[in-house]
Structure formats: C-alpha cells, structure tokens
Amino acid sequence: xxxxxxxxxxxxxxxxxxxxxxxxxxxxxxxxxxxxxxxxxxxxxxxxxxxxxxxxxxxxxxxxxxxxxxxxxxxxxxxxxxxxxxxxxxxxxxxxxxxxxxxxxxxxxxxxxx
Amino acid sequence: xxxxxxxxxxxxxxxxxxxxxxxxxxxxxxxxxxxxxxxxxxxxxxxxxxxxxxxxxxxxxxxxxxxxxxxxxxxxxxxxxxxxxxxxxxxxxxxxxxxxxxxxxxxxxxxxx
Numbered sequence: 555x556x557x558x559x560x561x562x563x564x565x566x567x568x569x570x571x572x573x574x575x576x577x578x579x580x581x582x583x584x585x586x587x588x589x590x591x592x593x594x595x596x597x598x599x600x601x602x603x604x605x606x607x608x609x610x611x612x613x614x615x616x617x618x619x620x621x622x623x624x625x626x627x628x629x630x631x632x633x634x635x636x637x638x639x640x641x642x643x644x645x646x647x648x649x650x651x652x653x654x655x656x657x658x659x660x661x662x663x664x665x666x667x668x
Numbered sequence: 669x670x671x672x673x674x675x676x677x678x679x680x681x682x683x684x685x686x687x688x689x690x691x692x693x694x695x696x697x698x699x700x701x702x703x704x705x706x707x708x709x710x711x712x713x714x715x716x717x718x719x720x721x722x723x724x725x726x727x728x729x730x731x732x733x734x735x736x737x738x739x740x741x742x743x744x745x746x747x748x749x750x751x752x753x754x755x756x757x758x759x760x761x762x763x764x765x766x767x768x769x770x771x772x773x774x775x776x777x778x779x780x781x
C-alpha cells in the first residue's frame with residue numbers, strides 16, 4: 555500500500571467555522587508533511603512532523619493548527635480562515651524525512667473559504 | 669539562495685517529440701533533485717530523481733541530466749505521449765533539512781496527438 559489518503563476531498567467552510575483535514579498513511583513512514591498549493595503554483599511547505607514531533611513550521615498563521623496523533627495520522631485543524639486560504643491542501647509522507655526519501659503525496663483536499 | 673528556477677512555464681510538443689524542461693538552483697548544499705508530475709485534481713507523484721554525484725539518470729522515456737558546475741538540471745521526455753500532458757515540477761532538498769522540498773514554479777506540458 556503506497557497510498558496517502560486525505561479526507562475530505564472537498565470542503566467549503568465559512569470564515570467563522572472550525573473544520574479539520576485528515577491524512578492517513580500505512581507505509582510505516584515516520585515523516586509527514588502539510589503543503590498548500592494555489593492554482594498554477596507549486597506546493598508550499600507548511601509543516602513537517604518527524605517521528606510525531608513538529609520539526610518545521612514555515613511561519614504559518616495560527617489559524618492553521620497541525621496535529622499528529624500517531625505515526626499514521628496527521629490532522630490540520632482550521633479556524634477563522636480567510637478567503638485567501640482557499641487552496642488545495644496536500645499531505646505527504648516519507649520514510650525518515652531526509653533528503654532522498656521519496657515523498658508520497660495524497661490527492662489533496664480542495665478547500666474553499668466563503 | 670533557496671530558489672529553484674524552472675523554465676519554460678508552458679510547453680507544447682507533438683506526439684513522438686522530445687519535451688525538455690530546465691531548472692537552475694543557487695544553493696550548493698542541495699543534494700537531492702526530484703521531478704514530480706501532477707495531473708489536474710491529483711497530488712504530485714515522483715517521476716524520477718537524481719543526486720549530484722551522477723550526471724545522468726534514465727528511467728524508461730524519462731531522463732534527468734545534471735550539470736553540477738552550472739547548477740542546472742533538466743528533464744527530457746522522449747517519445748512524448750498525450751498521456752504525458754501534465755504539470756511538471758522540479759525540486760531540490762538537502763539532507764540536513766528534514767526532507768523540505770523547494771519546488772520550481774512548474775511547467776505545463778501539452779502533448780498534441
């Protein structure tokens with residue numbers, strides 16, 4: 555199983571809502587990532603978890619809150635988002651998080667903030 | 669120094685032709701250079717990757733050429749097919765940086781039948 559599964563596939567939320575994005579992998583990977591991708595742009599790294607500990611936070615606003623409950627799961631909690639936060643949110647995982655580890659991406663959650 | 673510059677932004681190739689996408693980087697600490705392919709509505713998928721101790725790597729119709737002195741690398745798609753139509757991203761990372769990928773801006777490839 556080389557899949558990274560993200561739910562939901564699509565999400566529409568109001569600016570006052572609280573929602574969560576979920577990501578799951580069963581490849582035994584110990585590094586997991588959240589990326590944000592705007593249309594016709596490359597993915598931008600948001601967070602990296604390595605062995606269930608947050609190792610990189612790319613100065614992401616606090617309205618995005620990541621959580622890694624265990625080595626297979628990664629959540630992104632959303633609160634008080636802005637319309638400009640609308641994007642494709644991608645989860646990825648890799649073996650150890652080192653350079654040269656293949657990063658496997660999920661299909662993403664298409665988020666629309668209204 | 670953290671940037672990876674990718675060109676062209678878009679590319680149209682006839683079926684059977686060669687598609688060439690180029691990337692350049694500044695940071696000599698980068699030691700892993702993958703190429704990702706992304707179809708509309710899908711996440712990126714690793715296509716092929718190279719390390720700087722190798723000047724060329726070939727997998728099927730896909731070849732990476734790497735020029736360490738020029739700090740450039742390129743993707744060649746031989747015998748391009750309509751199914752290759754997608755957006756391609758080059759990327760770079762360094763061992764000490766927890767797998768953080770620095771992506772190029774992407775190239776949208778259209779292969780005409």
